[in-house]
Every structure is written in C-alpha cells, then in structure tokens.
Amino acid sequence: MVYSGARPEPQVDTRQWFVVRSKARKEDYAVQQLERRGVTAFLPRVLEYGRDEVAPLFPGYLFVQIVLAEQYYRVVWSPGVRKFVAFGAIPTPVQESVIYLIAASAGEGGIIRPLPPFRPGDRVQIRSGPLAGLVAVIQRPCSDRGRVKIFLDFLRRGATVELPIGLVDRV
Secondary structure, X not given: OOOOOOOOOOOOOXXXXXXXXXXXXXXXXXXXXXXXXXXXXXXXXXXXXXOOOEXXXXXXXXXXXEEHHHHHHHHHOOOOEEEEOEOOOOEOEEOHHHHHXXXXXXOHHHEEOOXXXXXOOOEEEEOOOOOOOOEEEEEEOOOOOOEEEEEEEEOOXXXXXXXXXXXEEEO
16 A cells, blocks of 8 residues: 555544544543443553553554544543544544554554564674673573573673663664
C-alpha cells in the first residue's frame, strides 16, 4: 500500500477509527470509561526490554471506533478523555489498515513485544561502568531480566559477563 499523503475524509454516518488524546497518564482510565459507555477503544501497549512494566505504545493517545455523528459527545465527555485529534475542525479518521497492523503486532494480552535488539555474534561496545569503551560479542541475547551475556577478550583472556541491556550499544 502506498501512502498518497491525502488525509481520509471523515464519514459521519459510518464506523471509523479515530485518535483520542487522553489526560496525562489516564489512558487506562479513559479506556474503562469509554467501554462503559459502549465505545470500542483500543490502547496498544508495549513491553520494553529491561523493564517489567507495560506502557502505552503511544503515551497519551488511544484509538476509538465510532460513528462520529452518533458518538462524538459520548467520547468527548468521557472522564479521562481530553479531545479528538483533528487536523482542522473535524476529527481525522485513521485508516483501518493501520489499526489492524498494530493489533496484528500484539501478542498475548494485546502487548507488543519488540524483537530482541541483539543477536548472538553481534559486536557491541560497553557504554558505561568499569568496562566502558570495551568491545564485546553477544553470546546470549536479552533475557527476561533485561540482561545480555557478552564475551570479552580482556587482557588476552576471554571472559563472559552478564550486563543490563542498557549498558551496551551496537558497534
């Protein structure tokens, strides 16, 4: 599919997806309130490596599927919701294929789990700490604890070290 640069026109009498701005850190609350009012809401989430927390993929934003003419005020007046995202006076719809692409990327529980940033054999440089500046090779990619196992050729002797993923950068 080629992006033409043109924005889709809102059709006020058919169900379409729209982006809604939520209040600060109130995405979950906004989704609960919208669903209580019979509005289909979608809040994509992502799990970052090195963290046990699941966070919104787009902080402060969520998607709603509504008939604009019938449900506009039901959305706008829901607790936790600020406003629709609009380019002009009328909320701008999102192509359904975009929502399906995001939803298809989500796994169990609707959470997007990014691909491991490193593979065995990748060369990395240690960013900080007592080993800062040394170049190593990934032996085992990111574990559930957010750590990578690397092999260092240190003082003519090989050493295997496990570090937090945030301390290494690709070379």
